[in-house]
Amino acid sequence: MKRNWRSIGLVFLGLSVLGFGQGCAELKELRTANSRQAITIRDQMDELSRLRVESEAEREEKEMLRAELEILANTIGGGAVVRDTTEGPVIQLPETILFSSGFAVIKKEGKLALQIIAEHLKLKPSTLVRIDGHTDADPIVRSRYLWDSNHHLSAGRALSVLQYLVKKEGIDEKRIHIAGYGANRYIASNDTKEGKKQNRRVELLIISTNR
Numbered sequence: 001m002k003r004n005w006r007s008i009g010l011v012f013l014g015l016s017v018l019g020f021g022q023g024c025a026e027l028k029e030l031r032t033a034n035s036r037q038a039i040t041i042r043d044q045m046d047e048l049s050r051l052r053v054e055s056e057a058e059r060e061e062k063e064m065l066r067a068e069l070e071i072l073a074n075t076i077g078g079g080a081v082v083r084d085t086t087e088g089p090v091i092q093l094p095e096t097i098l099f100s101s102g103f104a105v106i107k108k109e110g111k112l113a114l115q116i117i118a119e120h121l122k123l124k125p126s127t128l129v130r131i132d133g134h135t136d137a138d139p140i141v142r143s144r145y146l147w148d149s150n151h152h153l154s155a156g157r158a159l160s161v162l163q164y165l166v167k168k169e170g171i172d173e174k175r176i177h178i179a180g181y182g183a184n185r186y187i188a189s190n191d192t193k194e195g196k197k198q199n200r201r202v203e204l205l206i207i208s209t210n211r
Contacts, residue, residue, distance in 0.1 A: 061208060062088055069206070072120055076113045083187070087205055090132075091117070095200035102143035104156040106164055114161065117204065118169035129165075130177045130205040133158035136196035137183040155180025157202055 066082055066089040073080040079094040095101070098110035106114070121129060133154030140147050147153040158178035165171040188195035 065089055065206065065208070068120070072116055075116050078109060078113070080113065083203070085205070088207070090203040090205045093202045093204070094197070095202075096197075098161070098202055099157060102140060102153070103146070104153065104160045106160055111164065111168075114164050115169065118165055118171055121165070121171055121175070121206075122169075124206070124208075126209050128175050128177070128207045128209060129171075130179065130207065131158045131161050132185075132203045132205065133161075133178070133180045134185055134199060134201050134203065135183050136199040137186070137190040138196065149182065151180055151182035153180075154182050161202055161204075 066084070069082045069089055069091045073082050073091055076093070076097070078097045080097065081092050082089050083092045093110070093113055097113050098106055100107065121127065133156070135150040135154050137150070140150065140153060143153075147156065155178070158180050162173070162176050162178050165176060166173045183190065183199065186195075186199045187201075188198040190196055190199060
């Protein structure tokens with residue numbers, strides 16, 4: 001009987017040692033997994049920190065650009081303003097500065113405004129420019145023999161600004177893109193005279209390529 005208890009005791013001891021060994025192995029694996037997870041979390045936190053720094057840098061860049069555009073708008077006068085968009089600040093030139101109603105020929109006041117903008121672009125040779133033409137929603141009447149729609153008018157005005165900057169001010173054509181949105185991107189109600197006046201505009205988005 002004593003021999004049997006002794007045998008049973010040895011079996012339990014063996015199992016205990018085996019279990020302890022397995023437990024150590026599992027604990028080691030768990031520690032290894034935890035270590036890997038900690039490294040992953042640390043790397044993710046480093047990446048988030050890096051992205052946060054980039055975001056702050058971009059924010060500072062936009063604020064600096066906005067301040068520069070504010071100076072340009074104040075110098076131009078005549079209703080030129082800076083407007084914040086999801087793509088960044090834009091300098092907004094009302095129709096009254098650039099064109100006569102329904103036409104895309106740049107007026108004297110518009111040429112002076114574009115000269116000021118061109119000087120800024122010459123000081124920032126690494127920037128790109130997008131010129132966006134916008135109109136109100138009224139059908140074209142006065143110059144309907146020239147344009148099939150407000151989209152055509154807005155694109156024609158953006159093209160006129162591009163041609164002036166390239167041909168008269170020597171800005172590289174490769175730096176400039178244009179778009180004509182017609183009445184699709186209104187910033188005020190087209191149900192009022194004042195709202196329509198605000199919607200008839202050209203906007204210039206200046207994009208830095210130093211990133």
